[in-house]
Amino acid sequence: MVRTHGLLWTDPFSSGAAGRPWVDVHWLFQIAAYLVQAAAGLAGLVVVKCALVAAGALVLHDAVARARAARPVVRGFFSLAFAGALFLTRHLLLLRPVIPTLLLLALFFRQLEAFRRHGRPRALVALPLLQIVWANVQGLSALGPALVAAYLAGAGVAHLGRRRWPALARNETDGAPDASGARFRALGVCLILCLLACLCTPFGLRGPILAGKLLLRLLPVAENVYSSNIVENVPPWSLDRAMRAEFWHFGYGLALFVAALCLGWRRLPPSHGLLAAALIGLSLVANRNVLLLYWLGVPIATLSLAPDLRAARAWARRRWARRRPWRWRVAIGAGAALPIALSALVVTAARRETTIRQPAPWRACVRSADILDGEPGPGTIFAADNWGGYLIWRLYPRFRPYMDTRLVLRSADEFAEYLALADEPASFDAWAQRFHFDYVALPTAYPDRYLGLVAHLAASPDWSLVFTDGTEVLFAHAGASERKAWDLQRRATTLRILADLEARFGRQPRVHAAARLQLAILDLAVGAAAESEVSLDDLSTPDAALIRAHARLAQGDAAGAEAIAFDLLRLDARHVAALDLLASIAVSRGDVAGAVAYLRRALAIEPDDPEALRMLLDLELGPGGRH
Secondary structure (H helix, E strand, C coil), rough: CCCCCCCCECCCCCCCCCEEECCCHHHHHHHHHHHHHHHHHHHHHHHHHHHHHHHHHHHHHHHCCCCCCCCCCHHHHHHHHHHHHHHHHHHHHHCCHHHHHHHHHHHHHHHHHHHHHCEEEECCCCHHHHHHHHHHHHHHHHHHHHHHHHHHHHHHHHHHHHCCCCCHHHHHHHCCHHHHHHHHHHHHHHHHHHHHHHCCCCCCCCHHHHHHHHHHHCCCCCCCCHHHHCCCCCCCHHHHHHHHHHHHHHHHHHHHHHHHHHHCCCHHHHHHHHHHHHHHHHHCCCCHHHHHHHHHHHHHHHHHHHHHHHHHHHHHHHHCCCCCHHHHHHHHHHHHHHHHHHHHHHHHHHHCCCCCCCCCCCCCCCCHHHHHHHCCEEEEEEEEEHHHHHHHHEEEEEEEEEECCHHHCCHHHHHHHHHHHHHHHHHHHHHHHHHCEEEEEEEEECCCHHHHHHHHHHHHHCCCEEECCCEEEEEEECCCCCCCCCCCCHHHHHHHHHHHHHHHHCCHHHHHHHHHHHHHHHHHCCCHHHHHEEECCCCHHHHHHHHHHHHHHHHCCCCHHHHHHHHHHHHCCCHHHHHHHHHHHHHHCCCCCHHHHHHHHHHHHHHCHHHHHHHHHHHHCCCCCCC
């Protein structure tokens, strides 16, 4: 856009959707991100991202601080709770259009809260102007009118119910229910203007229509391929074990939020109740929305608890400051220690991360892109959808991926057909002939759903493995590259990859160990079980032990695999993967009853364990189906 001085109306980047109409509602964010990156690189983007998040936090703090009940204890509670919430959801604070959306959400909330408290229409003047910016930044701009609509509904309750429900009216109008009619009209005008502002984009009505389509794609229904196969759209309770670990706090956070609303229900403004219900619903529909719940939920909960926090502090001071001063000193010390402890936790977590000047390991196919950049090209690439954007950024226009995460360009049937390639790798051959792919770039983890396709390509005479570091693989079609093929069955190949990993990650033990684990998993997938054990040499973690056991089983050493699985169960009786392995060993010995017993134990611990469910289905369909 910068080079051509014009917007993009069709897709020029991918090979699978080239020329299709593209409603690029993120165009303003894209240009801003490009300009920052061109001026200051990746580090500049990270700094700007942090600045926007910090600005949004300060705006929300101001919204809380201006409340009548906002004393130092209330502001301190908000600051600590909000910083903790951001720390817990830091993996969702990616450098994407959601970052300016958070700042705009905070600005809308502060202005609407100011209007709710004082009823001055000038507090609403800026919202339609902000909505114009928001509509050109992200499809989530529909949240702006949604916030105004929640406060409009609250004002309507206050106006219509000021005689029947005087308490609700007082809560919503902050003690001035007689002015509820004027407030309702002012919010109605603001909502109309914000809705009209949503049309102030180069795409007109197509922008709001796209936002509606994206919302429907979040609904967790059986026929919705987008909800079940896009990781960030999966409901928190439906995530796999690895992803669920990142949301361990969600149940507790949701319970605390509801408890805060219940404690202050007599003082709860109807608009806050509506916002809370909407935020809870969105977070239950898709895990990406947990960030929105925490972002606005913490200030709403703080405002609801403000009088109780003040009362609790006054009670403690009365009871302890004179009668038991040591308790008062302990309470003050604990209050001061909490932010220090949180800061220490943040610093500890930050020290384990890579520098902000480099992409996080394995989030993008950096090494494969480096190799392709050195090829004469041009060519087409079949890649994981989450890598498509990076490949476009690095290699366009010489190379074009078939798929990327702009799924607005794809129908549900097309996306389902693409996903089926990972589940039915043999069908990829027909696809390769149909679309004439020159290269295939796939991750072996994050997600690992492509391992079957990787194994299929490794065994195919039409494809040559030209690079892997265990976490990403790059295949070239016959004749597309002059690079020598890599043979993962050879010890020399394994040692070369391990030496490369040592050079890259030797000073980061956790990252280095994870890279070696993933290389071992890749070796297993392509049938190089002996090399898998070499990759795991001297690693003694439970994950390494489990992979080593699978490697032993693949080499025919069932007794060795069984011994490792029992050792894992002695360390952790709820080790589901070890139970699945023991079930596999029992099946290999023809012991169907024993396998079913292990699988029942696994499902009692993890009812959604996919491996156990798959094996049970295989047993039901096989000769042992009567069991």
